[in-house]
Amino acid sequence: MQEKISQAVIRRLPRYYRYLSELLEEGIERISSKDLSVRMNVTASQIRQDINNFGEFGLQGYGYNVRDLYQEIKKILGLDQKHYIIVIGAGNMGRAIAKYPNFEKNGFIVTALFDVDPDLIGKAIRGIPIYDIGDLPQYMDRHRVDIAALTIPKDNAKEIVECLVNLNIGAIWNFAYVDLDLPSNIVVENVHLSDSLTQLSYNILNRRNEQG
Amino acid sequence: MQEKISQAVIRRLPRYYRYLSELLEEGIERISSKDLSVRMNVTASQIRQDINNFGEFGLQGYGYNVRDLYQEIKKILGLDQKHYIIVIGAGNMGRAIAKYPNFEKNGFIVTALFDVDPDLIGKAIRGIPIYDIGDLPQYMDRHRVDIAALTIPKDNAKEIVECLVNLNIGAIWNFAYVDLDLPSNIVVENVHLSDSLTQLSYNILNRRNEQG
Numbered sequence: 212m213q214e215k216i217s218q219a220v221i222r223r224l225p226r227y228y229r230y231l232s233e234l235l236e237e238g239i240e241r242i243s244s245k246d247l248s249v250r251m252n253v254t255a256s257q258i259r260q261d262i263n264n265f266g267e268f269g270l271q272g273y274g275y276n277v278r279d280l281y282q283e284i285k286k287i288l289g290l291d292q293k294h295y296i297i298v299i300g301a302g303n304m305g306r307a308i309a310k311y312p313n314f315e316k317n318g319f320i321v322t323a324l325f326d327v328d329p330d331l332i333g334k335a336i337r338g339i340p341i342y343d344i345g346d347l348p349q350y351m352d353r354h355r356v357d358i359a360a361l362t363i364p365k366d367n368a369k370e371i372v373e374c375l376v377n378l379n380i381g382a383i384w385n386f387a388y389v390d391l392d393l394p395s396n397i398v399v400e401n402v403h404l405s406d407s408l409t410q411l412s413y414n415i416l417n418r419r420n421e422q423g
Numbered sequence: 424m425q426e427k428i429s430q431a432v433i434r435r436l437p438r439y440y441r442y443l444s445e446l447l448e449e450g451i452e453r454i455s456s457k458d459l460s461v462r463m464n465v466t467a468s469q470i471r472q473d474i475n476n477f478g479e480f481g482l483q484g485y486g487y488n489v490r491d492l493y494q495e496i497k498k499i500l501g502l503d504q505k506h507y508i509i510v511i512g513a514g515n516m517g518r519a520i521a522k523y524p525n526f527e528k529n530g531f532i533v534t535a536l537f538d539v540d541p542d543l544i545g546k547a548i549r550g551i552p553i554y555d556i557g558d559l560p561q562y563m564d565r566h567r568v569d570i571a572a573l574t575i576p577k578d579n580a581k582e583i584v585e586c587l588v589n590l591n592i593g594a595i596w597n598f599a600y601v602d603l604d605l606p607s608n609i610v611v612e613n614v615h616l617s618d619s620l621t622q623l624s625y626n627i628l629n630r631r632n633e634q635g
Binding site: 412 | 433434441463481500515519520524569593601608610614615619620623624625627628629
């Protein structure tokens, strides 16, 4: 990737990637920007603009080569590499992540869970062991860990994050309902379910007002 | 709310709401845009612009009245009303939603879960019953349901969504990894964990490239 692609385009790439992988599953080898636009419910010109950002994948009158485009986006997104994930917190959210079948298929491999609950420690989820949170430093010393998924209450998040930072974690997938204060070299992606629900609440109210 | 507030501002409101509720918990009654900007890690001018959108809450040299601002944003977001939620799918994600302690505190009340698994039907999560998915029409006929949270695999999502649409559901909180094709009067909010993970992957790769 020579040129820096804008964050707005990057935000849309996972969705392109998803649609292209569905096309591949359906055995579709090429698609016009128009047909893709209908599927994805965005304009064809938006699609052409976006895809022009990372090279020549379309031919006038032919459309896009689905596999080439899929492979290129996969590479841009770093999905051609494996990512090893540990999950901090073996509650429902942590277990949901460990069990999600699609993650592994896309190279995101959960290797361990950590918890404080003695009833959980020593057990396993889908064969993935649950360790004592106290064993985290030793574990990270001996295994490659690319991403720590944080699925613990916000009150406990700060301490664990400090520990992870000291252990040189590279990326945090944060489900705790708090904005993490992290060194700039650590990548963070927040999933704030309460914010999502609040957005839903606003849109419900707004729709009622429109219809009212 | 007289004027229509831009979607960009609306997207930021849940975060304001979260920080204001934390200030209230800490017993802080007023705060300057500058202090709030430090906490929230955005510029003070952004905060002043955003908050100006919905009325007069700041006084020169005094700052914002935290409780008034909190109440106003709560009202704008529709969080002064109760929302009744059913969860379709009593797997880990469905159970995580049913157990989340903060949702109920903010007026989001999970009243029932639905599943196809005979081992789950008849059981309860935190006192919330798990029903047979076949009982959904009868349930919605007899109870107020504002939001259906969809935590089932994408292959089953389409059929269930058709059923929910026929039952006049108003809003869907979609965790299934598929874009739902819905009538425009139905509010939808997607939580696509795979897209979030993909974003993380891209940012990890990009940081590695920057660091050379």
